[in-house]
Amino acid sequence: MKRLILVDVCNLLNRIPEYRQRLHEGVDILAEQLLAELRPLHDLEHWELHLVVDGKGPKLEQQFQGKLNTLSIVYSPGDVQADTIIESWLIRLDSSWDIRVASEDRAIVHSAIAHKAEPVSAKILFEWVDRVQKRFDQHMAPKLKNTSKGFGLSLDGLL
Numbered sequence: 365m366k367r368l369i370l371v372d373v374c375n376l377l378n379r380i381p382e383y384r385q386r387l388h389e390g391v392d393i394l395a396e397q398l399l400a401e402l403r404p405l406h407d408l409e410h411w412e413l414h415l416v417v418d419g420k421g422p423k424l425e426q427q428f429q430g431k432l433n434t435l436s437i438v439y440s441p442g443d444v445q446a447d448t449i450i451e452s453w454l455i456r457l458d459s460s461w462d463i464r465v466a467s468e469d470r471a472i473v474h475s476a477i478a479h480k481a482e483p484v485s486a487k488i489l490f491e492w493v494d495r496v497q498k499r500f501d502q503h504m505a506p507k508l509k510n511t512s513k514g515f516g517l518s519l520d521g522l523l
Contacts, residue, residue: 365462369405370450370481371415371489372467373398373437379468379486391417395437399429402489404496406435411464414438416446424449447472454479 373395377383383394395417406413412434419425419439429435440449450465454475457463463481465472466489473483484492 366412366460367410367462367464368412368414368453368457369402369464369466369484370453371398371402371413372446372450372465372469372472373415373417374446375467375469375472376486376489380490399435399437402493403435404493404500406432408496408500416440416449418446419444451475454481 374391376398377387377391377394383398386394395415399413399415402413402415405411414426414436416438417440420442421439423441424444425439427437427439429437438446438449440446447469450467450472454463454465457479459480463476463479464484465476465481466484466486467473467476468485476483
C-alpha cells in the first residue's frame with residue numbers, strides 16, 4: 365500500500381507556538397523548516413510527504429526536494445487555497461493509498477474523514493516524528509559507535 369502525508373502548512377504554523385511567533389519571517393522559510401522537521405517520516409518511515417502552502421503566484425508550483433518526487437512543498441495558485449489542493453488530492457486518490465492529513469482546520473478534517481484519510485493534529489504529528497527519530501537513534505547509535513575509530517590514536521608516534 366502506498367502511504368501519503370499531506371500537510372496543511374499555514375494551519376500547522378498557526379497551531380505551533382514556536383512557528384506562530386515567527387510568521388513574520390515568511391511562510392516560505394517556515395515551510396522549508398517544517399519540512400526538515402517532518403522529513404524523518406519520509407526518509408525513515410517511507411511515507412510520501414507533501415507540504416501544501418497558500419501561494420501567491422499565478423499557477424500551482426511544486427518544489428520537489430532533490431530529485432525525489434515523493435517529497436515536496438506545493439504552493440497553490442494565488443486565487444486557490446491550500447485546502448482546495450488538499451481536498452482535490454483526497455478526491456483523486458483511491459483506496460490503494462494510506463493517507464494522513466496534518467491539519468486542524470475543521471473543514472479539512474471532515475474532508476479527510478469523508479475520503480477515508482486519517483486526520484492528524486500538530487501535536488500527534490510531532491509526537492510521531494519524535495518516536496520515529498528516537499527509534500532510529502536507538503537502533504543506529506550502537507552501530508555507529510562500533511564503526512567509529514579514534515582519530516588521534518592512528519597518528520601516535522609519527523611526531
